[in-house]
Amino acid sequence: MKIALIGYGKMGIMIESIIKENGMHEIVFTATSKNINELTPKNFASSDAVIDFSVPSAVIENAKNVLAAGKPLIIGTTGWYEHMDELKKLCTQQNGCIVYGSNFSTGVNLFFMLNDFLSKLMKTQKKYHVFIEETHHTQKRDTPSGTAITIANSILENRKWLKEWTNSTELTDEDADETKLAIISNRVGDAIGEHVVTYYSENDSIQIAHEAFDRKGFAEGSIVAAEWALNKIGFYSFRDVLKEILANAE
Template sequence: MKIALLGYGKMGKVIERIALERGHEIVLRKSSASSFDGLDNADVAIDFSVPSSAVTNISECLNNGIPVISGTTGWLEDYNKMVALCEEKNGAFIYGSNFSLGVNLFFELNNYLAKMMSKFNQYKVTMEEIHHTQKLDAPSGTAISLAKGIIENSDYNIWTLDNPNENEIQIDAKRIENVPGTHSIFYTSEVDTIEIKHTAHNRDGFALGSIIAAEWLVGKKGVFSMKDVLELE
């Protein structure tokens, strides 16, 4: 499989290493200062860039018939535009707030626990996410996905970074040097706390998941998610 890497920072380099280990070829390594030359040779593109570049990168792929995986967060106000463009071009597109296999299993666990805990209003839910200091958006896309999972399965209706009102989920977003990503959900009552937590030890899990998604997407048409890739529906 020939892969275009859109974003060649720390994540891009990890994706490159694992892709080569799996027998794939890198035909484009695009940074913010370089062009899309070589994109036409790709079977699939993987975008781990920055929020300000994501829409341009995804659009370029879809306009040129290249299936695209995007793990960039912080640009989702334009997500529906990219879905519409994918449908217009009969393309293939997967966005994921987190491509780690473990995190996607954690998403399912979070949904199940939220549904179960919705019957017990003595528990108040809060969240904490910790990432490295280079992460540009807060809260993380993963934290937002977790909050949405709780909202869809409970009486909560919104998340906030501030002091929460009734039916609001407080997210405490911390930035600490050299932390790949830690997400915790707390259900706290006067007598106890129930906690579920996912801790990434390095970036390899994110990279491997994005490559697995790319391998799955080649040859398909439509807008998909990691639920489709991992058959979690």
């Protein structure tokens, strides 16, 4: 499979390294901040799929160019979700394929499923308060992380008395508001990514956690998504991809 990369930061470099190491695929075009004027449908024409790990502000324009070239697009960038409806409409109009994800790690997506299950179990347990804590490297642009927002949205869906999530760097008195879900964000050194969900009461606490040791899992997941998206039409999350893969493995 021939892959085009948009973005050559930590994730783009890791994807390139994996592809060179396994020899199964080939990178035919890489878009960076230095050749941004080359982000045109013509330059995506030789690829089979495109993986975007660039910046949130570029996602819509990148999608227009990739879809115009008739190629499936894998979006690993986060921080653009307020434009979700616009992107979905664009994908439908172009009869294209987009796979997006707040996190392309298989482990994190299994963690999402655990979080869904636990939040359903806890939806009647009002004596338990809940908060989310996420830790990433100091260069991460978006706060809270897209992964933390995905976790929060699942909890909000099941604990109906929680109306919204809030974000800060520590638990405060305001977070004691029983209608709000606190997300605590830490930016520390080169931390890859850690997410912890804590339910606590006067009697005990329950925690589930995921910690990434390197970025390889994220990069491998985006390549899996690109393989899956070939000849597909539609707008999908990486969880859709993983669920189908797991179902076919049974």
